[in-house]
Amino acid sequence: MFAVFRINVTGLFALVAAALFLSGCQTESQTFVDDAGARESAFDWRVPASVPLPYEPDDNPMTEEKFQLGRHLFYDARLSVNGEISCSSCHEQARAFSDGVQHPLGATGEVHPRNSQSLTNAAYFNNLTWGNPALATIEQQVMLPLFGESPIEHGINESNFEQVLMSIQADETYLRLYAAAFPEQEEPLLGELAWDNSVKAIASFVRGMTSFDSAFDRGEMSESAKRGEALFNSERLECFHCHDGYNFSDATIDRGVTFLEPLFHNTGLYNIDGMGAYPDPNTGRHEVTGNPDHMGQFRTPSLRNVAVTAPYNHDGSVATLEDVIRNYAAGGRVIASGENAGDGRISPYKDGVLVSFQITDAEVSDLVAFLESLTDDAFLTDPRFSNPWRAD
Amino acid sequence: MKITMIPAKRLASAAGVSLVLALPSQVYAHYIPAEGEPTQVHGTVMTTWRSASPVDQYEFWQIPGAFMGGDAWPVSQGVSLDEVSVTAAKRLDENTFVKLGVSTHDGSDGHQSVGIEHASIGFVCCDVKGPWVVDVGRMSAAFSPELLAHRSTSKFTEPSLIADVFFGRHFHDQGIRIWLHETAGWSAGAEIWQGKAFPATDGTDGGAWDAFARYSFSVGSVEANIGAWHYRAQASSRADHRYGGGHQHTPVAAPGEQAVQFPDVRYTCDLDLTGVHAGASVGVGKSARVGIKGAWAQLNMEGILHDSGSREADVTADQYAVWVQPYLTLNKHTIALRAERFVADNTLTGAAAETLGEGAGALSEEGHTPERFTAAWLYQWRPQVQFRTEYISDQTFADGQNRYAVGVVWQGSFFNSVSSD
Numbered sequence: 001m002f003a004v005f006r007i008n009v010t011g012l013f014a015l016v017a018a019a020l021f022l023s024g025c026q027t028e029s030q031t032f033v034d035d036a037g038a039r040e041s042a043f044d045w046r047v048p049a050s051v052p053l054p055y056e057p058d059d060n061p062m063t064e065e066k067f068q069l070g071r072h073l074f075y076d077a078r079l080s081v082n083g084e085i086s087c088s089s090c091h092e093q094a095r096a097f098s099d100g101v102q103h104p105l106g107a108t109g110e111v112h113p114r115n116s117q118s119l120t121n122a123a124y125f126n127n128l129t130w131g132n133p134a135l136a137t138i139e140q141q142v143m144l145p146l147f148g149e150s151p152i153e154h155g156i157n158e159s160n161f162e163q164v165l166m167s168i169q170a171d172e173t174y175l176r177l178y179a180a181a182f183p184e185q186e187e188p189l190l191g192e193l194a195w196d197n198s199v200k201a202i203a204s205f206v207r208g209m210t211s212f213d214s215a216f217d218r219g220e221m222s223e224s225a226k227r228g229e230a231l232f233n234s235e236r237l238e239c240f241h242c243h244d245g246y247n248f249s250d251a252t253i254d255r256g257v258t259f260l261e262p263l264f265h266n267t268g269l270y271n272i273d274g275m276g277a278y279p280d281p282n283t284g285r286h287e288v289t290g291n292p293d294h295m296g297q298f299r300t301p302s303l304r305n306v307a308v309t310a311p312y313n314h315d316g317s318v319a320t321l322e323d324v325i326r327n328y329a330a331g332g333r334v335i336a337s338g339e340n341a342g343d344g345r346i347s348p349y350k351d352g353v354l355v356s357f358q359i360t361d362a363e364v365s366d367l368v369a370f371l372e373s374l375t376d377d378a379f380l381t382d383p384r385f386s387n388p389w390r391a392d
Numbered sequence: 393m394k395i396t397m398i399p400a401k402r403l404a405s406a407a408g409v410s411l412v413l414a415l416p417s418q419v420y421a422h423y424i425p426a427e428g429e430p431t432q433v434h435g436t437v438m439t440t441w442r443s444a445s446p447v448d449q450y451e452f453w454q455i456p457g458a459f460m461g462g463d464a465w466p467v468s469q470g471v472s473l474d475e476v477s478v479t480a481a482k483r484l485d486e487n488t489f490v491k492l493g494v495s496t497h498d499g500s501d502g503h504q505s506v507g508i509e510h511a512s513i514g515f516v517c518c519d520v521k522g523p524w525v526v527d528v529g530r531m532s533a534a535f536s537p538e539l540l541a542h543r544s545t546s547k548f549t550e551p552s553l554i555a556d557v558f559f560g561r562h563f564h565d566q567g568i569r570i571w572l573h574e575t576a577g578w579s580a581g582a583e584i585w586q587g588k589a590f591p592a593t594d595g596t597d598g599g600a601w602d603a604f605a606r607y608s609f610s611v612g613s614v615e616a617n618i619g620a621w622h623y624r625a626q627a628s629s630r631a632d633h634r635y636g637g638g639h640q641h642t643p644v645a646a647p648g649e650q651a652v653q654f655p656d657v658r659y660t661c662d663l664d665l666t667g668v669h670a671g672a673s674v675g676v677g678k679s680a681r682v683g684i685k686g687a688w689a690q691l692n693m694e695g696i697l698h699d700s701g702s703r704e705a706d707v708t709a710d711q712y713a714v715w716v717q718p719y720l721t722l723n724k725h726t727i728a729l730r731a732e733r734f735v736a737d738n739t740l741t742g743a744a745a746e747t748l749g750e751g752a753g754a755l756s757e758e759g760h761t762p763e764r765f766t767a768a769w770l771y772q773w774r775p776q777v778q779f780r781t782e783y784i785s786d787q788t789f790a791d792g793q794n795r796y797a798v799g800v801v802w803q804g805s806f807f808n809s810v811s812s813d
Contacts, residue, residue, distance in 0.1 A: 256744025
């Protein structure tokens with residue numbers, strides 16, 4: 001009897017052993033990760049390991065030299081028709097590169113219909129500006145304020161661009177910076193190449209404005225901010241649906257994302273004709289596409305440093321974060337009188353995720369405390385992003 | 393010398409009183425009610441106190457390197473109602489029988505849901521007991537003993553790593569099974585599944601099938617069994633439904649606590665699972681039995697990880713889990729040991745590999761291989777009531793944990809009705 005048992009049991013374990021052997025068993029757990037170069041860059045992005053790197057355009061890879069050249073150009077008022085404004089005129093570092101006014105003025109005094117956006121983490125947006133789905137790169141966006149005519153911002157055009165360029169070429173600092181930024185070119189500050197290089201350099205500086213060192217990132221939030229975070233992520237408020245991810249925007253793209261459909265939302269700010277219309281020319285995505293369904297749709301801004309970028313919304317028509325929250329709580333904004341009077345709550349184009357909710361004053365304070373915890377003070381004062389001409 | 397092939401039902405009863413508890417679930421999972429037999433309604437209640445949970449309240453239980461899901465919830469600290477089930481079986485006529493069964497399933501934050509585990513009709517071919525049987529409907533899988541055993545019928549209060557990691561603890565799906573049922577010690581067959589049970593998904597790009605064979609025999613006081621199975625599944629955008637898979641939001645944490653939103657990484661993949669299992673026991677004297685059981689399962693998976701943000705990464709995985717379980721039964725007492733090991737060999741490729749791998753829990757901990765050791769003492773107080781104590785050395789995470797469990801199991805029939813047929 002035992003002989004048979006021995007044979008059977010021996011056979012049983014032999015089968016198990018053979019199966020283990022045939023499986024080519026790894027004896028210890030391991031996971032091999034090949035990120036296909038997603039963390040490789042010639043540029044020091046200064047982002048934590050938990051945050052993916054942004055894309056770099058193939059025709060404008062990031063370098064420190066281009067970043068520094070772009071920084072000089074960004075703060076240089078000579079890059080305008082009359083030497084009156086620079087990029088920094090509407091994008092101040094202390095305000096997370098926004099400007100604190102409802103509508104900025106161009107070099108010739110023309111009023112811009114849109115509020116200046118913060119440039120915080122601009123590298124991570126899949127489209128630039130408030131409502132243009134066609135603007136997918138910072139290089140494309142930089143062209144608008146420099147050369148745009150509606151509205152006029154820097155005011156550079158065919159009649160004055162040579163004069164503007166000459167003022168740049170005359171500065172030895174620039175001769176050195178352009179040579180360092182574009183070492184493969186013999187004359188990087190000559191002719192059309194100079195403008196192409198200038199745009200690439202400014203874009204590199206803006207692309208390098210990364211900000212991930214807030215109290216939220218460091219886990220140093222106040223108790224009020226923690227309560228606000230819970231509200232932010234709650235089903236009642238639903239804030240996180242559009243302001244999601246590490247950049248608090250659903251328009252965030254990075255090297256790990258293969259494709260991101262441009263997302264725009266109508267938040268029920270206006271309804272001037274009872275049919276959902278927004279006041280011209282600020283009709284958002286509709287302004288570009290002409291599609292009625294795109295009326296009042298704007299890209300979700302990042303909430304990083306949002307506490308220092310008042311006033312809010314695409315036209316700067318909301319003064320405080322508290323007011324922004326109360327508009328969302330109401331499910332839209334009601335304007336009782338004036339040319340923009342209307343009930344945004346019943347706009348047919350309002351995004352479906354925007355439903356009204358009840359919120360107490362204390363909860364509004366907590367939510368604001370959370371939004372304030374997203375302020376990266378180091379970013380607002382970092383000499384790396386400051387005006388180099390002032391230092392010189 | 394005589395070798396006897398034994399059916400599972402007799403195998404259980406032959407093992408003595410300690411296996412009384414092991415009988416009913418096995419019976420009701422895949423046994424065929426005999427013609428003229430009264431309708432059986434069987435119930436189980438299992439409750440356990442544990443000294444700790446492997447994860448904190450707002451953490452997600454993702455064993456490093458594993459692709460988890462289904463109902464593989466972490467055990468809870470304190471008292472938990474691990475299992476409540478009611479199962480009925482009835483022979484309708486010479487060739488037809490039906491089974492119905494409901495059972496609780498663990499849920500988030502200690503909440504449980506009740507699900508239908510069995511709602512099937514069976515057809516016996518060629519004789520009143522088979523040998524050929526066709527089952528159609530919702531049922532538990534027959535290909536692996538790992539999946540037909542509830543915790544109440546196991547010697548341990550926690551499911552094996554094979555069950556939790558590879559099958560999400562339970563396997564109940566709609567499908568059809570054709571099998572040779574306990575004939576001369578053999579059971580063998582094939583099952584085709586709709587794909588609602590983890591790790592498959594249903595739909596045109598989902599589904600699963602399996603094939604299995606096992607053999608039981610006895611030689612004198614020695615009883616033994618051996619089996620092997622293969623399972624193949626397709627999954628399309630498979631979610632970890634424990635925490636994700638639907639509308640996502642961050643859990644509401646208690647004041648002072650931090651909770652984060654589940655990453656909800658999905659799998660679209662083809663996967664093959666192969667397993668072998670075996671057991672042998674020998675009676676010692678009139679009241680003792682000593683035995684050993686073991687199982688090994690191998691996963692091969694190829695596909696992509698992805699999320700709602702258009703992130704993708706290719707994934708290939710060769711993983712296996714194994715357990716060995718010696719035990720000794722003496723009168724009403726059973727002492728059992730279980731050693732388990734899970735080994736993952738994963739490769740993630742793509743720009744989002746790190747992010748998705750971390751979100752999915754697919755990254756192994758550097759230099760650590762998940763293991764778990766359990767020692768249990770079971771006392772059969774009454775024929776239908778069993779007390780359990782357990783010590784678990786849980787090394788599935790690098791910062792391991794020791795925990796203890798004390799529990800009680802009741803299993804029995806509510807009534808046996810006299811057949812009206």
